[in-house]
Amino acid sequence: MRQWLMWVAVLAATAVGGLPASAETAVYQVAASEDDTYTVGASNNVAYTRVIWPYTSDLRRSFLRWAIDIPAGATIESAAVEVCADATSANPGTVRLQLLDDDSCPAFNTSNPHDWSVTGVAADWTLDPWTAGQWYTSCDLTDIVQAFMDRPNYVPGNYLGLRAVAVPTSISRWARSWDYAGNASGAKLIVVYSVPSGNIAPVAHAGHHQTMLDLDNSGAEVVGLYGTFSFDEDGTIASYVWMEGATQIATGANALVNLAAGTHDIKLVVTDDDGATDEDTATVTVRTINDPTWPPTTIPVYTPENVPPTPTVNELWQTNAVTYCGVTWTFDRVAPVGRFVTGDYYVVGPVVVTSITPGWDGVKNGSALNYQSNNNKWSAFDTRVRSIRYKADLRIDVPINMSPGDILISSVGMRDGAVGVEPFWGKSQSGSPIRSYSVLHCLTAPVPPDAFRPGYTDTTQTIYLARNLNRALLPTLDVGTTNYAWPLRDNMFAGLTTTNVHEWALLFERPWVDMCEFGFDAPLEYMPGYGHLLIRVQSMISLILASDLSAEDKEKLLIGFVQYGIDTWGLVRGGYPGWPGFGGHYSGRKWPIVLAGVLLGDPDMACPTQSYPDCLFSEDTQTLYDDGWTGARVVFGGHQHGLGLDYWLDPPPGETRDRGPYEHNAPETWTSWGFLSESYRRCCTSNAWVGYALVIQLMQLEDQWDHDAFFDYCDRWMYEDNAAMGVLLQQGFELNPDPYYHDGFTFPSFWLPPKSYRAMEAFVNTVWDTYRPTINKPLDGWMQP
Structure with a gap:
């Protein structure tokens, strides 16, 4: 714009x-x-x-x-x-x-x-x-x-x-x-x-607090330090020096350091071009494998032939406090405590939570009890959530009475003054101030060690078991590598040249609490806050799960992704309005539900659009059959502002906005909203859908997905010459009489040759090119009437 x-x-x-x-x-x-x-x-x-x-x-x-x-x-x-x-x-x-x-x-x-x-x-x-x-x-x-x-x-x-x-x-x-x-x-x-006379001192930002896992159990881990949010209003920053105690450990705005397991207070000292200084400190924790206060490093492959025994109440851990992922819940008495297959804790109740650490400080670290899933506008956890979405009456203070069926969600906020960034990218679209969430369920009785955690809004406490995962339904593709190129290598992926399945599993080992729209309170330490990044991740991990890696290697990633599907399914069952098309924001919520339902044998979960037809999903509302200006018979649904495709196909009287489907018109007639929709088509949706679109078809789950236009559209994206279409777009805009396309308008150069984007990741393109032709479906179906 x-x-x-x-x-x-x-x-x-x-x-x-x-x-x-x-x-x-x-x-x-x-x-x-x-x-x-x-x-x-x-x-x-x-x-x-x-x-x-x-x-x-x-x-x-x-x-x-x-x-x-x-x-x-x-x-x-x-x-x-x-x-x-x-x-x-x-x-x-x-x-x-x-x-x-x-x-x-x-x-x-x-x-x-x-x-x-x-x-x-x-x-x-x-x-x-x-x-x-x-x-x-x-x-x-x-x-x-x-x-x-x-x-x-x-x-x-x-x-x-x-x-x-x-x-x-x-x-x-x-x-x-x-x-x-x-x-x-x-x-x-x-x-x-x-402005004040004289030099204005610089402002140092040492980044947010970080928690990293010593995944190879070497006793240390490479950690990225990020000082790029430091600034000097009236000059430039001449030097960045990173200190631990009295020892200088690195220089430069960004740095990679090797830190031993434990907790480290890392100070950044910045000096401007007039010699003024400022300093800021962030805490980095390098955790060890199988620390009981964190998710398990590995998860056994449970099957019907490998059923773990269910513990008795007396066999559970008896304790008056539980610490998990940075949150400590203290009870009014010693109570039986167990763990789900994900590592999350439950308590056999009733019980009273008498304190939570870190506690609510008037700004951050909020908690909520039995959060209602029909709410997508508000957040209970932090006053800094964007768009004034914090709502105090959703938050709960201690003491908290928990009875069987109750669910407590507790958050850890970004430190004061820190700028939240995505887990592998040095920026943030959502601006969420939340680092992480921990979820505590109160149950009536112990559950087996292979029990998934019920959804964080599912007070019916529906229990799914990992032994029932039909892993044989997953493809076992030879993808040619176990080291996957990924271009975004900040924070969780700092210092890596390639990634592996175990590193991807770390993204999903903690709860992806995904309720407030636009990711405004997403846990940015490990969950992407922007839908485009979320679906880029899903395409990568879907292909990894569909590869010929051993079940043991894939299990932790599979468990975490299925848990996200169970959590998201709980939102749908509870009346969540859905994730309709809104630029690049809302994709990626349907596929985890479908996959979890298919693998767990739950037909309602496996086909959410039939079970809950009023719940909208972005991939469905942003793809449809129509005659497009390029000759395609399937088109992008345009920028819909979260109102859904049906709204824009038949807008109500008095609607003055020209949005929704647009590709049925020639570019010479587009308003500025046509350009905005085309921008989202090219930048933030199509290029990230294709990985999991391929896996869905390889698994023959088109009926469960229940929207064929999505697959034909992904074929179009991968086989239509996007750069050649960019040339025609540029010519069309030059003939468009709308002043928008003439008064200072600049056509995006990356829409033109020699660039012709397909998937964002080379790995996804390679696997697509190898296996899409094996699907019994024409490659040019997107052009056929």
Whole structure:
């Protein structure tokens, strides 16, 4: 999406208004459709061409946001908003502008902002008569902008969000939004500010706390240290020095170090180009194999011929406290405690949890009891969850009475000031502040050692047994290697040149708690927070599980992936609304359910779209049969904003957005939303689906999957010349009359020859090319009527 940011530096003593030489002026303009909206209760009109300014009552509200790059510590001298009048009007009106209570206001298409919290800082703007198309300047907003700058977590690039509501006796007026013709009418924010004289010290960020496993039992592990979020506002960082105690162990923004098993406090000292320094410390724990406070390093292959005995209550561990994956639950008495096949603990109840460590500190480390799976909008665990999704009434405090059937989810938050990143990537799409989750079930009686943990929202405590996994249904492909190339090698994969099955198993050994939409509270230490990364992982591990590795080598990865399927199935059974198409966010939830159901012999789980037809899945809503402009008969379903394909095939009266399916039209006729949909098609969905699409077909599970368009679409992606189609797209956009494609538009070079992307991973491409032709189905079926 194109960005408009106008910047003016006022450096002369005779600058605007006679300001001192250090004064600077920044002019920001709403930069995208999702940066302004107006709401009517439950209706969020993010793509409307106008915003209400104001309405006759508080029923309708408008919202604006801008990315602010003013240095932290600056003093705001003046600030104002400018809006473009949509129509000539002298209606009396006063708009109350309020600061949204968020360190960085999320995009308004992530959820309806109507009831988002505001701070107590506000300003009332009484309107003069307006002339259509003219710009008008608000009252002074210095206090609002200064309050935003003074928030403890402010860093340049954070989004300031405003809410505009009516002061009583106002009569409606409208201002133009970014979506107005030409995309040049979004509101502006003009800020004059000054910065302290002299050098501003740098800010060190040593990364988040990490836990790594000494997988080869050598006594040490290579650990990645990441200081790239450190910054210097008025210069550059000249050096990065990593210390343990008084010993320097590395230099550079990022470093690889060999750390012995145990706990290490690693300090980063940064020095800027003027000699000022700052330091920050992160804790790295290198755990040993088979530590009982962590998941087991290996898991036996249980079969009907290898059935483990079920312990009696007296044979269970008798204890008044359990520690698992960084969380300690303390009970009011000594109670019987057992373990599921995953390593997660259960307690035979009833029991009272009297303390949890780490405990709730007013911001992080929250817990929830019997979390309802029909909730996908809110989070109980951390106030820092994006889009103001934290909801205090979902969280529970000790003491917690647990009876059989109860499930306690406890979180460990990122340390204060740390920037959450994906488990193998030095960035984060979701921005989740959660490191990890631990789940404690309360049961009536012991279960066998091969029992899977019931879903973390499944209070019926459905028990599946690993002995019943029909592993013979998995293919045993010769994939030519046991060392798998993977391009993202940060954090969990630090220091690796290739990966193996045991390293992939570590991603799935802890609970993938996956409820709040957009991955806003995903456990980023081991679970990807963005759907595109999640499905890249699933394509890799699906092919590994379908390889000719021994059952013993694959078992831990298989158990972890099936557990994710059981957990996700529990959400579906509990009324979760699903994961419909929304760019690259929601793919990858259907396949774990299908695979778990097939291997465990549960037909309802194996075909979730037939068992729960109202639960939507991204792969189904984003692929459909239609005649596409390229000659294909199967197309991408477009950007759907989580509303589902049926909504966009027959949009309700009054829907003004042009979204959903788009490939049936020629590119010469696309709106800007066609380009956005094509971007998601190429970057964040198709190139990651194909690995597990291949495995599903090799296992002949098309009936259970219940959506044939997905397989034909994946064939299209792998066999259509994507770069040649890119050339035709570029030509079509040049003929498109929409100003979007001409006013500063840049066509993505990586859509053009010589690039022609298929799967993101070379390993996936190789296995596809070897085994897709073995499936009794034409390779060009995606072109056949």
